[in-house]
Amino acid sequence: MTYYELLDTPSTADEQAIKRAWARMVRLHPPDSDPEMNQRLNEAKGILLDSVARADYDAQLHFGEEIEALFEMGHASMQDEDYDEAIRSFKEILALHPKSYAARNLLGLCWHYQENHKEAIRHFERLTSEAPTSALYAANFGHVLKEIDDHKHDAERWFRRAIELESFNAEHHLSLARLYTSESRFEEAEAAIEDAVAADGQTDVGDIDALMELTVVYLLSGQKQKISQVAERVSSVLPDDEESRSYAASRFLRTAVMLVQDYKNFQDAEYFIRAARKINNDFGKAEAAISELELHAKADREADRMKNDESIEPRVVPTLLAFTVHKRLGFDFPDDYGDALIEAAATWSQTDIRNAIRVCESMYPNACEVIRNVLPRIIEIGVQGYTPRRENVATSSGGCILPGVLLVALFVSLFQITRWHGLYALNFFFGIWVIEN
Numbered sequence: 001m002t003y004y005e006l007l008d009t010p011s012t013a014d015e016q017a018i019k020r021a022w023a024r025m026v027r028l029h030p031p032d033s034d035p036e037m038n039q040r041l042n043e044a045k046g047i048l049l050d051s052v053a054r055a056d057y058d059a060q061l062h063f064g065e066e067i068e069a070l071f072e073m074g075h076a077s078m079q080d081e082d083y084d085e086a087i088r089s090f091k092e093i094l095a096l097h098p099k100s101y102a103a104r105n106l107l108g109l110c111w112h113y114q115e116n117h118k119e120a121i122r123h124f125e126r127l128t129s130e131a132p133t134s135a136l137y138a139a140n141f142g143h144v145l146k147e148i149d150d151h152k153h154d155a156e157r158w159f160r161r162a163i164e165l166e167s168f169n170a171e172h173h174l175s176l177a178r179l180y181t182s183e184s185r186f187e188e189a190e191a192a193i194e195d196a197v198a199a200d201g202q203t204d205v206g207d208i209d210a211l212m213e214l215t216v217v218y219l220l221s222g223q224k225q226k227i228s229q230v231a232e233r234v235s236s237v238l239p240d241d242e243e244s245r246s247y248a249a250s251r252f253l254r255t256a257v258m259l260v261q262d263y264k265n266f267q268d269a270e271y272f273i274r275a276a277r278k279i280n281n282d283f284g285k286a287e288a289a290i291s292e293l294e295l296h297a298k299a300d301r302e303a304d305r306m307k308n309d310e311s312i313e314p315r316v317v318p319t320l321l322a323f324t325v326h327k328r329l330g331f332d333f334p335d336d337y338g339d340a341l342i343e344a345a346a347t348w349s350q351t352d353i354r355n356a357i358r359v360c361e362s363m364y365p366n367a368c369e370v371i372r373n374v375l376p377r378i379i380e381i382g383v384q385g386y387t388p389r390r391e392n393v394a395t396s397s398g399g400c401i402l403p404g405v406l407l408v409a410l411f412v413s414l415f416q417i418t419r420w421h422g423l424y425a426l427n428f429f430f431g432i433w434v435i436e437n
Contacts, residue, residue: 001072002061003044011058015168018048023206027247030254036079042171047102049169052134056101067093067100074106083110101131105140112144120144121151128158135166139175146179155179163195170196170210177213186221190214204237205244212251215272224271231275238279245280252276253283253290260293264330270297298366299325306364316344317356320378321364324371342381350382 004011009021022045029037047053060067074089087110093103108123124141131137142158145151156179162172173196180189196210197203211230218226231252238244256272259265273294283290306312307322320341323333345353357375361368368375 003048003057006040006044007048013048015049018045019200019206027243030251039079040075046136046139046171050134050136050166052131053102053105053136056099056131060097060100060102064096067096070096071103074103078106078110078113081113083114086110099130101127101134101137105137108144109140112147117144117148117151121148133165135162135169135172138162138165139172142175142179146182152179152183168200170199170207173199174210174213177217181217181220184220186217189217193217203233205239205248207237208234208248208251212255215252215255215275219268219271224268227271227275228278231278235279242280249276249280249283252279256293260296266293266297266300266329270294273297295366296329296370299370300329302364302367306360306367309363312356312359312363314345314348314352314356316341316348317353317378318360318364320345321357321360321367321371324374324378325367328370345378345381346383348382350379350384353382354379 002011004013007013007018007021007025009017013021022041026038026041028034029041031038047057060071070089070093074086074093077083077086077089087107090103090107090110093100094107097103104123104127108120108127111117111119111123121144124137124144127137128134128141138158139162142155142162145158146155156176159172159176159179162169163176166172173192177189177192177196180186180192193210193214196213197207200206211234215227215230218224218230234248235245238248252272252275256269256276259269259272273290303322303325306318306325309318312318323338323341327333327338357368357379
């Protein structure tokens with residue numbers, strides 16, 4: 001399949017037609033749900049928007065079926081991460097057509113993916129020397145150098161060279177922005193992203209990728225409140241149709257899910273859910289799961305405050321409740337941490353524990369809602385009709401030992417709730433929502 005067929009556009013398509021075709025196709029194949037196709041689409045856009053690379057590609061389409069077949073084999077091997085086989089295919093192309101810049105470009109990338117930096121640099125030095133007016137090859141050289149510690153300082157120069165050659169291509173500005181972000185140069189990263197948005201002289205749906213990159217900068221630089229401003233900008237450039245709004249909202253939701261799944265970062269995920277709601281507040285069948293994720297974010301935040309709340313007595317109760325909330329949300333703790341909290345709580349009366357839980361429910365309703373079904377079991381930890389002396393519970397490990405049967409019952413209750421904490425349902429319903437919209 002040629003790059004033109006991949007983008008469903010004619011071989012005579014101009015720059016704007018290619019960009020529109022790419023934007024249309026990439027919505028159908030987002031990076032998190034179809035990474036291989038998304039990568040091919042970005043590769044096709046990169047080649048066809050670069051005049052030198054496109055001329056070389058068009059020439060090779062008419063060079064012969066053997067070279068076309070070798071390109072297909074090489075691409076398939078790269079997708080399978082079989083770089084040895086891909087290298088063989090591209091070397092064969094160069095044997096048949098030594099001036100194939102496209103083959104040398106892909107060969108250099110394969111060496112890069114194999115972390116053979118010497119070979120990767122050698123091929124890109126030759127490529128950028130023989131095709132000095134190609135922005136794509138300059139940018140790819142920057143990507144290679146960015147991943148090599150001793151050459152990171154050279155990556156910026158090549159990204160800037162790509163921008164000089166092809167200033168209208170937002171991707172080159174974004175590559176520079178990502179380099180700055182990786183080095184915590186956030187102000188420069190933000191400026192480079194704004195250059196990407198303005199690169200083609202208009203702000204439209206094709207700028208969603210650049211604007212989403214801006215949310216990463218705001219997240220990492222501690223400017224999370226600005227994420228909602230990005231959503232407002234995205235909303236302002238969207239066409240007036242449900243498909244576009246659903247797609248744009250899904251980009252924010254996918255980031256939220258990634259933050260929870262990969263980092264257990266519920267509180268930052270909430271910023272992205274709020275941003276998604278600014279664009280499209282109708283999540284269909286995914287609404288219940290998204291709402292539960294919002295509840296978990298509030299519960300996580302309240303649990304952080306609750307465990308440090310010195311106004312609630314006995315102190316071990318809010319600490320135990322916060323521990324239970326965080327266990328349900330999937331956080332890890334030392335094996336003996338919960339045991340020590342239960343042991344300490346067992347030295348207090350059920351009346352004391354019940355009163356403390358009531359205060360927690362009033363002050364931290366979302367955290368307590370997440371563990372509503374286990375609260376009665378926590379009360380049962382306490383001793384009936386017995387109020388301990390404070391010196392007996394000076395530390396979290398002091399006091400009476402909970403009877404064995406009750407201790408086991410509580411742990412069953414506490415840890416059973418960690419088996420399902422809403423993320424599985426979130427993925428399921430979110431998948432349905434994306435498909436339906």
